[in-house]
Structures are given as structure tokens and as C-alpha cells.
Amino acid sequence: MKKQVTEILDDVGSAAVLVFRSMAYTPKVFGNWNRFIEQCHLIGYTTLPIVAILSFFIGSVLALQTGYALVNLGGETFIGAIVGLSMARELAPVMVAILLAGRVGSAITAELASMKVYNEIDALVTMNIPPERMLVMPRLLAALAMMPVLTIIGNVIGWIGGAVVCQYVTFIGVSTEVYFQSLKSVVTFKDVMDGVIKAEIFGFLVILIACNTGLRTKGGPREIGSSVTRAVVVSLITILVLDYFITRALM
């Protein structure tokens, strides 16, 4: 128990140090422009298809559930509002963050852990090329750049998913116009922005946890796997616990 507590404190402490060291290199982003763009591509472009598919289905199922619950009460005009708000404030940012942890975070941890285990990180250090500058900073900035894009795309596709269900599921039968009218009357720019802020915080933390766990890997190849598992689990816990507090703070 004592060992676990010190381990967690070690993780938090080293993550804090890593943030400061790597973000101090932010002005060097132009010297690392290709790496930054490469990471944007990795985070943004390769995550986009799965974000699109999942948000479509989440929007759809949300419309289906609320439709099922509200139609008999005569509340079908609220479906758009409920789907719109839930997607923007909650589901799009959380879903994008979870996908990021599984799709990108795990890959980053595996890559950095392997670099650590095979002395590549040590080689960078002896070359006086700080890994924080070359490996961590471009990834953190890329996450900050891509999370809003992914979240907003997730929102829009989720909303469309809801609209499709409302229109074509016979027992709901709400037209697209009514659905979007309801959505527009409730969802404000601030709601979307709150979601984007959430996504920024989650995305930054997911990539930070991934980098930190990877760079702290010790031992041999077997430890690469356990680092990946650890990074993903810690990311998911962080996202879900923090979600409550950020949501509360943004209200």
C-alpha cells in the first residue's frame, strides 16, 4: 500500500516536472515544425474516422433513448435540445478523449517506452537533444491543436446522427427541422466552448500521461507492455474523475 502511494506520487511529480520542462520549449516549436505537423496528423487525421463513426452512433442512440422516453409524454420537441446539449457539453469531449487515450496515447507510450528500454532516450540525452523538446513538446501542442477540431466534428456528426434517428424511426417521427430548431434554441456557443475546454484539458493530460509513463519505463521489453496498459488505465481514470470536477467548475 505504501509502495503504491509513493508510486502514484512519483507519477504525479514526474508528470508535473515533464510539463514544465517540455512546455518551456514551446518557442522552439518552429524548429520542430515537421514533428509538430506529423503529430497533428497522427492525432487528428488518424483519429478522425473513428471519432466520426462513434459520434454518429452516440448521437443516434441518444436520440433513440430520449425519443423512447419522451414521445409518450409529448416531449418530442425536446429531443434536439437534449441530444444537442449532451453531445456538446459531455459526450463529444469525453468520447474523443477516450479514443485519444486508446488510439494515440497507447501508441505514444509504446514508442517512448521502447526508446527508453533500448537506450534511444539516453542517446538523445548524450547528444544534448532534450527528449522533452524533441518528443514531448510537439505531441502536447499537437493535442492542444487537434482536440477542438475533433470535438467539434464529433458534435456535428453526433447531432446529425440524432437527426437521422428522429426522422426515420417511426415511433419518434420528429422532422429534421423541428429537431434542429429545438437544438438551436437551447445549445449556445458557450456550451460548445465548455465542451472544447474540457476536451483540451483531457487531451493534454492524456498525452502527458502517455509520454510520462513511456519515458519512466524501466527494465526490458516486457515492461513496454505494462507501461502501455498503465498509461491507458490511468488516462481513463483521470478523464472520468476529472470530468465531474471540470463540469462542475464550468457551470
Next chain:
Amino acid sequence: METTQTDPDTETTRPADNEAAVGVEVEGLRKSFGDTEVLHDINLSIKPGEIFVIMGPSGSGKSVLLKTIAGLETPTKGRVTIAGHDIAERGSREKVHMALVFQAGALFNSMTVFDNLALYPTEHRLHGRKEIEKKVMDALGILSLEDARDKMPSELSGGMKKRVAIARALVMEPQLMLYDEPTSELDPIMGATISEVIADLRQEVGLTSIVVSHDRDLSLTIADRVAILMDGNLLAVDTPDKVRNSDNPVINDFLNPVIDVNNPRFKQKKAAS
């Protein structure tokens, strides 16, 4: 790789050209992992421009010593200074330029051989792109690696990786070179080439080299001094001739093991324990 805009007039020259060779002082160095002490009170003074070879059985702590000198492991006690700079201090890497050839190469697996070599001069904006390409190809040429320039490390044999790692260190043009078993896994000719490269670097640019090696030819021909490390203790630090003619039986047996089929070592150990 990003482009470097280097004005030919302001082009940075290689550190070794305009800075004197560096000496290395190891004072009262101890290194423990957990409860086991791996290095016991090591004291060494390596002169600028010297070729210093560290020999010893595997597991005796040679790699740990080399990594500690490079500042990759922090000493549990004692300290390492290079040209007067404590290597444990942040910022000392700005002042002393060193290159370490790792035992397993430590090539960047996501980069081609060319990019592995070009990374250091590119990141530090040492030369223009043309100049970097030339230096990289020169280094590859010395180690007969021209054909490997566009290969990925995973496509190379163990010995080739080792040579690429050495080439990568050459391109860095450091003041201090650390080699961890540079000639293991190499054929005798290539091993001899490496020895010649190390000796040549001292002659051309007065480079200080610390070489961990079991290669008796390398140690006894090019070394200025040889240290014997056993179980984390320095048994001898002396010129190759003196070490070779040492009257310490342990050192003698290590340098000139006699293969005795009738009385094998592993059976002697069993009898003793």
C-alpha cells in the same frame, strides 16, 4: 528532418577543433542499484587526449561506469568532472561535447541510417544541409556503410548497427568519446579498422577516448593506459605493457586465459564452493 538555414560565414565549427581536449576525473565514485553496490570507490584521472581502455569480465560494472561518466546514471557517492564541469549539473552538456557509443548501438529505430547520423548536426544547426550530408557520407565511408544510408536500423545486422553507432558518434565531432565494446560483434578486419579510427582521432583532433573493450589487440596496441575492473573494483590502472606483464594472477588469467580441457574452470569453481 527540418531544414537548417545556416549562413556559411557564421557556420559553427566543430567543438573539438577550437576547444582543447578534455580530461576526466572520477573521484570516490560509488554506484548502487537498490541495496547492491555495483561500483566501489572508483578513482580515475584521465588526461586530455588520452586513449583509456577499461577491461574486465562481463558484469563487473564497465557499462555502469561508462554511463556514470556520461552523466546518464547519477553517482550514489562521489562525482565525475569533465574539463572541470561536474557532469551531474544541469547545463554541463552545453559545455562539454561527448558522444557515447552504446553497447547495443541505441540507434533511433524510427529513422533511417542517414537520419540517425544527421540528427545531431541538424538539431544543433552545426552546418548547412550540404555540409551535413557530406560529413554523414564521410563517416559512413570510414565504416564502409555507404550502401546502408537509406536502410532502417531493423534491416541491419548487429555488427552493422554497431558501426552505424560509431559513425553517428564520429559525425558529432565530440571532445570526449565513450565506447562500450565497440569491436564486439565485428569481424577482425572491422575490429582493426575501429582501433585505427580511435587512434586516428587522437592524432587528428586530440580527442580523449574511453573505451570499454575485451579486444586485447585494441587494448594493447592503441591504449595509453589500461584499467582492469573486476567486481566493481579497479585492480590495475597502468600502461598496456605493465598490465600485460602484471604479476597479479587474476589479471594474468583474465588477459591470457589458458584453455585446459582436463581441468576446466567451471569444475574448479564447483569444487571450491
